Amino acid sequence: MKYLFVTGGVMSGLGKGITAASIGRLLKSRGFDVTAIKIDPYLNVDAGTMSPFQHGEVFVLKDGGEVDLDLGNYERFLNTELTSEHNITTGKVYRSVIEKERSGEYLGRTVQIIPHITNQIKDRIRDVAKKSDSDICIIEVGGTVGDIEGMPYLEAIRQLRNEEGKDNAMLIHVTLVPILDVVGEQKTKPTQHSVKELRGLGLDPDMVVGRCEEPLKEKTKSKIALFCDVKEEAVISMRDAEDIYQVPLLLEKENIAEIISSQAGLEKKKNDLSEWRGYVENILNPEKLVNIALVGKYTDLEDSYMSVIEAIKHSAAEKNTGYNILWTDAENLEENKDFNYLKKADGILVPGGFGSRGSEGKIEAIKFARERNKPFLGLCFGFQLAVIEYARNVVGLEGACSTEIDEDIEHPVIDLLPEQKEIDELGGTMRLGNQITEIKKNTLAKDLYGKEEIIERHRHRYEVNPNYIQRLEENGLKFSGEDEEGKRMEILELPNHKYFLGTQFHPEFKSRLESPSPPFLGFIEAMNENN
Numbered sequence: 001m002k003y004l005f006v007t008g009g010v011m012s013g014l015g016k017g018i019t020a021a022s023i024g025r026l027l028k029s030r031g032f033d034v035t036a037i038k039i040d041p042y043l044n045v046d047a048g049t050m051s052p053f054q055h056g057e058v059f060v061l062k063d064g065g066e067v068d069l070d071l072g073n074y075e076r077f078l079n080t081e082l083t084s085e086h087n088i089t090t091g092k093v094y095r096s097v098i099e100k101e102r103s104g105e106y107l108g109r110t111v112q113i114i115p116h117i118t119n120q121i122k123d124r125i126r127d128v129a130k131k132s133d134s135d136i137c138i139i140e141v142g143g144t145v146g147d148i149e150g151m152p153y154l155e156a157i158r159q160l161r162n163e164e165g166k167d168n169a170m171l172i173h174v175t176l177v178p179i180l181d182v183v184g185e186q187k188t189k190p191t192q193h194s195v196k197e198l199r200g201l202g203l204d205p206d207m208v209v210g211r212c213e214e215p216l217k218e219k220t221k222s223k224i225a226l227f228c229d230v231k232e233e234a235v236i237s238m239r240d241a242e243d244i245y246q247v248p249l250l251l252e253k254e255n256i257a258e259i260i261s262s263q264a265g266l267e268k269k270k271n272d273l274s275e276w277r278g279y280v281e282n283i284l285n286p287e288k289l290v291n292i293a294l295v296g297k298y299t300d301l302e303d304s305y306m307s308v309i310e311a312i313k314h315s316a317a318e319k320n321t322g323y324n325i326l327w328t329d330a331e332n333l334e335e336n337k338d339f340n341y342l343k344k345a346d347g348i349l350v351p352g353g354f355g356s357r358g359s360e361g362k363i364e365a366i367k368f369a370r371e372r373n374k375p376f377l378g379l380c381f382g383f384q385l386a387v388i389e390y391a392r393n394v395v396g397l398e399g400a401c402s403t404e405i406d407e408d409i410e411h412p413v414i415d416l417l418p419e420q421k422e423i424d425e426l427g428g429t430m431r432l433g434n435q436i437t438e439i440k441k442n443t444l445a446k447d448l449y450g451k452e453e454i455i456e457r458h459r460h461r462y463e464v465n466p467n468y469i470q471r472l473e474e475n476g477l478k479f480s481g482e483d484e485e486g487k488r489m490e491i492l493e494l495p496n497h498k499y500f501l502g503t504q505f506h507p508e509f510k511s512r513l514e515s516p517s518p519p520f521l522g523f524i525e526a527m528n529e530n531n
């Protein structure tokens, strides 16, 4: 097992996760088995209780783990499925140590950050790596070197490198190389300082990746090599990319995987990136273009909908189509009835969400899509709101709503899942992760998936109220997918519409560049037919 640690310096937002995932991709394309761990030094046990405003979307894994969005990038770049253990948080680490202390495992001893917390961190890393049965495990440390929260992790990495040997546990540091406008010079001082900080903690990097607007000049590389004590070939230039999927190709030019393999003593293997190159070519130079109105609450922070955007991108690339997102603020739609984006759009997408704010705006958007025969895709909350819209405006159930939005409504067409009624803790208690959906014959859903049983990931507390299913169906709404017991509605569609599909699950989480998600693929196709 080879460990590859990735730390970040100078500031956050340098694309450390994408860099790490891209390195993984390059090693994988050489035939190695690669897995990844993301360390998040915050105290939350998982990302499930955090607002998308702060940390971007909550990514959901097959085992129901609610994790940092970087895990999504690892799954997409490595084309793999990870589990919650692949996201180590300070909350999880401390919880285990404190539980052990309470059970008496450390009886008689003082429980301390070193060695108890650091041991727990090392054990977790080793366990996950071992269980995954991979050749290489990439471990990304969230945050920036120097953050107080990150210290125990860096100390654990120092110990682990000593125990495993440095060639078996390499360290890659990603930093910023700014260009000073006045002189146009690539400045290395921030990198020098951040590596100095790292070395002060006993960690000397084997490789420095310099993020810069433009490729690093030879002069810049030599300077970094000299001051940071790394080989010149191990200073890697990482310029801004037009798209994240281009990053592996840019890093390949820098020979990064060869340098890592030779230091780690891994057998040299030929790589094959031709397929990947083809996808990137389609992303960067599409033949046609579609406009998609994405109606949401967090439209100021694009990371809130990362997997949705990636899933659009995968399907668009497959269909050689470019896409333009019209970020449509649901509250603005509600208050100002500004339908310009909806009119301009070739298709309307209402993603997952929570709470009442903006929900009426989203319902307006769904009505618009239904009445004007515009391709529509509703995900989770978007699916639930489509049921509400139909109940109100077609079935004629005035005031139909979800009990999530209003507890005392006359027609609760969306209601709390029965098993949720006894739950009062909010962390990790939704209906989460993989669940089976049975698809009915002769439906759009069956055409899209091409099979009658699918597995998709979930994250919800509410569902279509079983008492209303019959009435909705009698009035033309088709539930084309249900859970195995036929109790839970999973997919809805409108047979006479160009493309109107809603899913209670989140198909975006399983979409890959190599295998785009069927509901998204159908959505893009329907929009193409429009043009």
Ligand code: GLN
Residues within 6 Å of the ligand: 351, 352, 353, 354, 355, 379, 380, 381, 382, 404, 459, 460, 461, 462, 463
């Ligand atoms: N708020 C809705 C529920 O809990 C939808 C959740 C979602 O969109 N992820 O059921």
